[in-house]
Amino acid sequence: MPVRLDTRDPDFDSRFAALLGAKREAAADVEAAVRAIVDDVRARGDAALVELTEKFDRLELPAGAAGLRVTADEIAAAVAACPPEDVAALTLARDRIEAYHRRQIPADQRFTDALGVELGYRWTPVEAAGLYVPGGTAAYPSSVLMNAVPAKVAGVARLVMVVPAPGGRLAPLVLAAAHLAGVDEIYRVGGAQAVAALAWGTQTIAPVDKIVGPGNAYVAAAKRIVFGKVGIDMIAGPSEVLIVADGTANPEWIAADLLAQAEHDTAAQSILITTDAALAAAVEKAVESQLATLPRETIAGASWRDHGAVILVETLDRAVALADAVAAEHLELAVADPEPLAARIRHAGAIFVGAHTPEAIGDYVAGSNHVLPTARSARFSSGLGVLDFMKRTSLLRCGPDQLAALGPAAVTLARAEGLEAHARSVALRLASTAGAS
Amino acid sequence: MPVRLDTRDPDFDSRFAALLGAKREAAADVEAAVRAIVDDVRARGDAALVELTEKFDRLELPAGAAGLRVTADEIAAAVAACPPEDVAALTLARDRIEAYHRRQIPADQRFTDALGVELGYRWTPVEAAGLYVPGGTAAYPSSVLMNAVPAKVAGVARLVMVVPAPGGRLAPLVLAAAHLAGVDEIYRVGGAQAVAALAWGTQTIAPVDKIVGPGNAYVAAAKRIVFGKVGIDMIAGPSEVLIVADGTANPEWIAADLLAQAEHDTAAQSILITTDAALAAAVEKAVESQLATLPRETIAGASWRDHGAVILVETLDRAVALADAVAAEHLELAVADPEPLAARIRHAGAIFVGAHTPEAIGDYVAGSNHVLPTARSARFSSGLGVLDFMKRTSLLRCGPDQLAALGPAAVTLARAEGLEAHARSVALRLASTAGAS
Numbered sequence: 076m077p078v079r080l081d082t083r084d085p086d087f088d089s090r091f092a093a094l095l096g097a098k099r100e101a102a103a104d105v106e107a108a109v110r111a112i113v114d115d116v117r118a119r120g121d122a123a124l125v126e127l128t129e130k131f132d133r134l135e136l137p138a139g140a141a142g143l144r145v146t147a148d149e150i151a152a153a154v155a156a157c158p159p160e161d162v163a164a165l166t167l168a169r170d171r172i173e174a175y176h177r178r179q180i181p182a183d184q185r186f187t188d189a190l191g192v193e194l195g196y197r198w199t200p201v202e203a204a205g206l207y208v209p210g211g212t213a214a215y216p217s218s219v220l221m222n223a224v225p226a227k228v229a230g231v232a233r234l235v236m237v238v239p240a241p242g243g244r245l246a247p248l249v250l251a252a253a254h255l256a257g258v259d260e261i262y263r264v265g266g267a268q269a270v271a272a273l274a275w276g277t278q279t280i281a282p283v284d285k286i287v288g289p290g291n292a293y294v295a296a297a298k299r300i301v302f303g304k305v306g307i308d309m310i311a312g313p314s315e316v317l318i319v320a321d322g323t324a325n326p327e328w329i330a331a332d333l334l335a336q337a338e339h340d341t342a343a344q345s346i347l348i349t350t351d352a353a354l355a356a357a358v359e360k361a362v363e364s365q366l367a368t369l370p371r372e373t374i375a376g377a378s379w380r381d382h383g384a385v386i387l388v389e390t391l392d393r394a395v396a397l398a399d400a401v402a403a404e405h406l407e408l409a410v411a412d413p414e415p416l417a418a419r420i421r422h423a424g425a426i427f428v429g430a431h432t433p434e435a436i437g438d439y440v441a442g443s444n445h446v447l448p449t450a451r452s453a454r455f456s457s458g459l460g461v462l463d464f465m466k467r468t469s470l471l472r473c474g475p476d477q478l479a480a481l482g483p484a485a486v487t488l489a490r491a492e493g494l495e496a497h498a499r500s501v502a503l504r505l506a507s508t509a510g511a512s
Numbered sequence: 513m514p515v516r517l518d519t520r521d522p523d524f525d526s527r528f529a530a531l532l533g534a535k536r537e538a539a540a541d542v543e544a545a546v547r548a549i550v551d552d553v554r555a556r557g558d559a560a561l562v563e564l565t566e567k568f569d570r571l572e573l574p575a576g577a578a579g580l581r582v583t584a585d586e587i588a589a590a591v592a593a594c595p596p597e598d599v600a601a602l603t604l605a606r607d608r609i610e611a612y613h614r615r616q617i618p619a620d621q622r623f624t625d626a627l628g629v630e631l632g633y634r635w636t637p638v639e640a641a642g643l644y645v646p647g648g649t650a651a652y653p654s655s656v657l658m659n660a661v662p663a664k665v666a667g668v669a670r671l672v673m674v675v676p677a678p679g680g681r682l683a684p685l686v687l688a689a690a691h692l693a694g695v696d697e698i699y700r701v702g703g704a705q706a707v708a709a710l711a712w713g714t715q716t717i718a719p720v721d722k723i724v725g726p727g728n729a730y731v732a733a734a735k736r737i738v739f740g741k742v743g744i745d746m747i748a749g750p751s752e753v754l755i756v757a758d759g760t761a762n763p764e765w766i767a768a769d770l771l772a773q774a775e776h777d778t779a780a781q782s783i784l785i786t787t788d789a790a791l792a793a794a795v796e797k798a799v800e801s802q803l804a805t806l807p808r809e810t811i812a813g814a815s816w817r818d819h820g821a822v823i824l825v826e827t828l829d830r831a832v833a834l835a836d837a838v839a840a841e842h843l844e845l846a847v848a849d850p851e852p853l854a855a856r857i858r859h860a861g862a863i864f865v866g867a868h869t870p871e872a873i874g875d876y877v878a879g880s881n882h883v884l885p886t887a888r889s890a891r892f893s894s895g896l897g898v899l900d901f902m903k904r905t906s907l908l909r910c911g912p913d914q915l916a917a918l919g920p921a922a923v924t925l926a927r928a929e930g931l932e933a934h935a936r937s938v939a940l941r942l943a944s945t946a947g948a949s
Contacts, residue, residue: 161928168925194880201891202858328944425907438922439925440922443631448903452743471864471874481878496775
């Protein structure tokens with residue numbers, strides 16, 4: 076039974092706060108174990124990788140580290156083994172993701188200010204990036220595209236994918252997605268050991284500069300540990316959807332969207348906020364009936380029962396305030412006039428505007444990225460994009476006149492901070508320039 | 513004695529790699545202690561803050577947590593106590609930093625593709641940000657401006673500064689900088705406890721969404737721990753400068769710039785790369801003579817002796833490759849024709865172009881940000897800027913026709929991934945639309 080709230084209830088605020096604050100994932104304390112794995116890979120390289128892969132993935136590597144790399148033949152065979160309609164759909168997705176992300180390529184700036192100081196900045200791509208792809212049932216080809224395509228659009232020259240192959244199995248469609256996205260190297264290795272290899276490098280896997288992609292608690296802990304040595308993307312938490320609906324919404328569609336989120340994970344969260352009590356009741360009923368025939372009924376049912384919520388509000392204004400407080404990864408606006416509402420939302424990973432935009436369209440083929448900030452982190456972070464694979468270098472140029480104009484203030488501040496060598500580096504030039512003129 | 517390398521030496525590559533890999537800071541293992549402090553503040557709020565402040569900063573707070581906030585009267589008194597020329601220089605710096613960062617405000621996008629799908633994204637500011645400012649000798653008013661001004665330019669409504677007041681002392685110029693930058697709240701609290709308070713909130717300090725600013729090992733560890741609950745900026749390491757110079761460079765100026773970096777910290781690093789052996793010798797001599805009269809001679813001398821390096825190269829081409837390998841926080845190009853060189857550099861926090869652009873100009877008054885990626889992290893990260901205080905929300909809108917065009921591919925991919933509820937959320941709408949037409 077999902078939580079039912081009504082903004083008119085006297086205890087609404089505290090119950091809503093409890094909903095926001097509820098822990099949906101047990102934080103497994105894997106820190107010490109992960110640190111040992113990272114240190115081992117850093118110290119012993121390939122030898123550690125091979126041993127850990129045999130141990131955790133039950134994958135024998137008779138040729139040792141030479142067997143880690145997935146070969147071009149294996150990739151070609153995987154592509155050939157995929158149903159052609161799946162490859163066609165992936166190709167459509169790839170093309171649309173690429174077109175969308177090309178618009179994110181940032182512009183450089185170079186300008187001269189009133190004093191004649193030349194200022195600006197320049198964006199350049201990260202040279203090498205690593206993409207973690209989970210194995211088993213969580214190996215989603217769509218996620219490969221969503222992580223790899225922005226890297227390639229950014230201009231990353233070397234894009235390395237790591238994916239565990241438990242018992243030797245790799246999903247063909249995952250390899251096909253990597254191939255379509257232009258991934259340069261693929262290694263059958265996963266867990267904290269794969270993250271460590273990407274960060275520190277081994278004899279077989281050259282190190283990268285940035286690591287992205289989702290993973291379990293071990294992978295997340297490893298990313299946190301190597302952060303600083305390399306860049307990382309966000310630490311992903313359980314996924315969520317918030318749907319704001321009025322009386323015009325189709326309860327069957329809303330129920331389907333709530334369940335699409337819920338089927339990901341028992342820790343996923345689906346929330347409906349509506350002005351219409353009859354719709355709320357109809358949606359709850361539709362969820363129960365749709366659940367009955369869902370292959371992942373157990374997962375989706377647990378998510379809906381344990382973390383689902385239906386919130387009745389008196390006005391859509393109130394819905395906006397609540398949506399900002401939730402700062403949902405996915406926000407659907409299934410209302411008669413969604414644009415004014417969309418314009419007022421401040422915190423959300425992605426907004427799906429209007430009744431004909433189910434989140435699943437954004438998950439696969441719209442072109443926007445489905446790697447979005449979870450667990451209220453849309454308050455301070457963005458979905459994955461081209462900027463995650465680029466960095467900005469400042470450029471600054473003074474001539475003697477500009478140094479004469481700005482230098483004295485720099486000298487004053489340097490001395491106020493007790494940094495005399497800073498002051499002298501400017502003052503020496505000022506003295507020399509004054510002497511020359 | 514700095515390391516002396518020459519690209520013609522047979523062992524150059526290994527010695528250069530050793531220079532890059534050398535650890536300049538002992539990584540204090542404060543993790544467990546910091547975790548206890550963070551947990552304590554999270555559990556007990558103000559009471560823990562007051563106790564920890566008394567303990568670590570030797571600061572009695574007779575009024576308890578009510579004494580944490582720095583009052584408007586105290587701030588006004590601090591501004592009045594500063595030398596007017598210092599305040600004038602800070603004001604010039606503030607204005608230039610603001611003008612530079614206004615150019616970083618990103619543009620939103622909204623467009624309609626060939627299928628009629630409406631796509632785009634919108635940037636919005638983080639609502640509340642926290643700025644950590646170290647106490648004691650490392651309390652730099654210029655750093656307050658560099659962290660606070662971009663937040664205000666981004667549109668952050670609530671900007672909170674925390675600064676330890678060891679023995680009750682706060683630097684007046686730090687408070688003046690906060691005032692000039694538009695900081696909204698200031699609390700006299702520091703260390704891991706201040707970071708925990710910003711992340712989780714206490715009765716007195718409301719939580720923020722993002723925490724920026726430099727700090728010691730305790731502060732860095734605390735930021736790493738709260739990352740995810742809030743956003744953080746980079747984990748700053750020891751600072752460095754790399755100067756590329758040819759025979760036209762003035763050895764006294766270059767020596768002064770190397771020492772300006774070295775005086776920060778014994779772990780700071782100053783590297784000269786030059787094509788001219790005579791210049792190298794002259795610079796080393798000038799460093800020794802300038803050191804003799806430097807107030808921070810002990811610190812700068814230790815940094816230069818332990819981490820300094822002078823590298824002779826045969827060509828400036830080679831200097832570009834080495835500079836990219838170093839990926840320095842600060843890169844000065846003191847050569848006759850610096851622009852072509854600047855254009856070829858791929859990895860650097862900031863480039864100071866030409867002989868009249870000492871790094872200290874960028875530290876204070878140029879307008880660009882002096883919070884830059886250290887310890888080779890310019891390979892994957894950027895200096896602080898407006899984007900660090902904003903986040904991007906994707907926008908997506910389909911109508912029935914767009915869903916009809918894209919929906920089948922989404923259904924195919926959802927089923928390929930075993931996510932039937934995703935498929936149904938699209939298929940239900942397709943069926944209904946097909947029926948309606």
